[in-house]
Amino acid sequence: MSDPRAPVLAGRPENEAEGSDPWGVDLIAEEFRRGFSALGGLAPAVTVYGSARTPPGHPHEVLAERIGAALAHAGYTVVTGGGPGLMAAANRGALAAGGRSVGLGIEVPHEQHLNPWVEVGLTFRYFFVRKTMFVAFARGFIALPGGFGTLDELFEILTLVQTRKVTAFPVVLVGRDYWSGLLTWLRQEPLAHRYLSDTDLHEIDCTDDPAEVLDCLADAEQVRAASEHPYLPEAQLTLGALARLRSERALDAQSRRR
Secondary structure: OOOOOOOOOOOOOOOOOOOOOOOOOHHHHHHHHHHHHHHHHOEEEEEEEEOOOOOOOOHHHHHHHHHHHHHHHOOOOOEEEEOOOOHHHHHHHHHHHHOEEEEEEOOOOOOOOOOOOEEEEEEEEOOHHHHHHHHHOOOEEEEEOOOOHHHHHHHHHHHHHHOOOOOOOOOOEEEEHHHHHHHHHHHHHOOOOOOOOHHHHHHHHOOOHHHHHHHHEEEEEHHHHHHHOOOOOOOHHOOHHHHHHHHHHHHHHEEEEE
């Protein structure tokens, strides 16, 4: 049986007195202060997630670097988990394009240092503080192929969008071949069982093209600008506004090809 006196959160400093600050509140508050202070002047930002295990030269890695460069050229700060693989590629692309490159690392048992293309770097003890920093200053979320960490962040963001904790916040999956199976499953299982709605799935875009990623971000900027209109109902902004803009853009593209 586990010791009921053991700390709920792992990672307590060894020299901390027994019974003092049992939830690590002071440490948590300090991490929040440090994060908001360091990142507050870097907006607008886009958070990019992806696997730390992708080897150099892999097509996903090449695409991640292109995404980072495209975001930097569009004026966005690129924020990643600061690790190797696809995170490093996105940071490298942003930095090479003259943009701002941010890495938010995490203390884990297997030591992982921030990659060398991180310009502004922070390392956190607590996952939930780090997750808050990923969202707090972001204008959008991009998920490159990845494992549990990427999936965890993806579904947390989708939950925030579904519950309207964030609005006009595009979620773009990059890598059609990789993500198509998940999207098919979401339609065939959760949606078919009515655990999701059509509107929930309309919040997700999927592409292989960095230009389309920027289009999704531009659509969201239009919705945010419209939200400042005093006579526009909030429901019109939060329920399908991005989907309508994307449908209109697709129709325009079809008409131009004719």
